[in-house]
Amino acid sequence: MEPRETPKTSAKSGRMGAVTEKPRVPMAPTAMAMDRSSEGLEAVPKGLLRLAGGLTAGSYMIYVHPRRAMLLRRLCCRFPRPRSDGGSSETMPYQEIVFEIRNDAAWIGINRPEVRNAFREQTLDEIAEALNSTRTDPTIVAAVVYGVGGHFSAGGDFHAMMKLNKANSYMWNDRMQMVAMTCRNLPIPVIAMVEGACVGGGHELMLWCDLVVAAEDSIFGQTGARVGACPTVGATQYIGKLIGERRAKEMIFLCKRYSGAEAADIGLANEAVPAAELLARVEEVVAQIKGYSSQTIRSTKVSLNFDSDALYPSWQHGMELLANIWGTEESLEGMNAFLEKRPADFHQFRKRNRAALDAYMDDFSEGRNQSESSRRAREG
Numbered sequence: 001m002e003p004r005e006t007p008k009t010s011a012k013s014g015r016m017g018a019v020t021e022k023p024r025v026p027m028a029p030t031a032m033a034m035d036r037s038s039e040g041l042e043a044v045p046k047g048l049l050r051l052a053g054g055l056t057a058g059s060y061m062i063y064v065h066p067r068r069a070m071l072l073r074r075l076c077c078r079f080p081r082p083r084s085d086g087g088s089s090e091t092m093p094y095q096e097i098v099f100e101i102r103n104d105a106a107w108i109g110i111n112r113p114e115v116r117n118a119f120r121e122q123t124l125d126e127i128a129e130a131l132n133s134t135r136t137d138p139t140i141v142a143a144v145v146y147g148v149g150g151h152f153s154a155g156g157d158f159h160a161m162m163k164l165n166k167a168n169s170y171m172w173n174d175r176m177q178m179v180a181m182t183c184r185n186l187p188i189p190v191i192a193m194v195e196g197a198c199v200g201g202g203h204e205l206m207l208w209c210d211l212v213v214a215a216e217d218s219i220f221g222q223t224g225a226r227v228g229a230c231p232t233v234g235a236t237q238y239i240g241k242l243i244g245e246r247r248a249k250e251m252i253f254l255c256k257r258y259s260g261a262e263a264a265d266i267g268l269a270n271e272a273v274p275a276a277e278l279l280a281r282v283e284e285v286v287a288q289i290k291g292y293s294s295q296t297i298r299s300t301k302v303s304l305n306f307d308s309d310a311l312y313p314s315w316q317h318g319m320e321l322l323a324n325i326w327g328t329e330e331s332l333e334g335m336n337a338f339l340e341k342r343p344a345d346f347h348q349f350r351k352r353n354r355a356a357l358d359a360y361m362d363d364f365s366e367g368r369n370q371s372e373s374s375r376r377a378r379e380g
Helices: 039-043 065-077 120-135 169-187 203-206 233-245 243-251 259-268 274-292 294-304 312-325 329-339 347-365 373-380
Strands: 006-009 016-019 032-035 053-055 059-064 089-092 096-101 105-110 140-145 190-194 197-200 211-215 219-221 257-259 272-275
Touching: 096 120, 096 259, 105 120, 120 140, 120 203, 140 274, 169 203, 169 312, 190 203, 190 274, 197 203, 203 233, 211 259, 211 274, 219 259, 233 243, 233 312, 257 259, 259 272, 272 274, 329 347
Parallel strands: 105 140, 140 190, 190 211, 197 219, 211 272
Antiparallel strands: 006 016, 032 059, 053 059, 089 096, 096 105, 219 257
């Protein structure tokens, strides 16, 4: 498509004159050019194409607010196109995940075993990118999310999370929501294959998946109260729906943990098997899905998610709450204590709050919560 002429009003005459100019986009957007080759073009999700502000013969030009530009650049500009070929296997190049198409399934492994697969911003970008890329190959029947090296995920990497504050919180929160919504919106089932630690943000990642197959000795838990984090991007919304409000509060307030076998018994996981049989069982589930109607699975996934999709405002609310947590002294105390392998001293903040409240009440009772002139007038 050739560049088209855009009407522009003359400042002097007010008449419309045909001049060639770049379309005006508000809020100083970032322009992102994307390859318009046959594969690169097809790889861009339709939802992002609607953001297009202009087209040229060789590329799409997407105009987007700078705040979102970095995320969209990763999702659009270097979108891989997976290919599935029966029993063949193809591995895609990533830095923090392993992505492989095998037996018509996408296998996405968090590859940071040195930190029990704790994730940072780049990890979340790559997970979302890999999941989204499955849309370009209709022969992919399911996506399997797992952890490399014996653990599903220990959650967020504190070395990344300790750099967050209210001003930059969206850099983390938006990515968490991006991965969550990608899992829920994909037309194929997303399966969590859980072994080892599945705690904190890793537990929330598991909650976003459609099906969960766990090793019997794996560990499920929320650690926010222990480390000063706030699990409001999935945990507070979904755990209560799965295992009941009382157990959810116990899991979140008291950091109660469940084994994989217990998780299956109470409804956090679909089933638990011996660790040695986990991979084979997940492959059986994938093969079973392959034999069923894709349009039925796609449509019923949308319908089944309808009720919990209504919780989306709670996600937004939760991310705002989380923004107020990042960077606080209490949050940093919890994370530092974890890294230093010592008990966190959270009670110091309760004592500080008590002292502040006592000072307020003293001022209130002595009438010091008013101007001096008002005080003299009342005393007179």
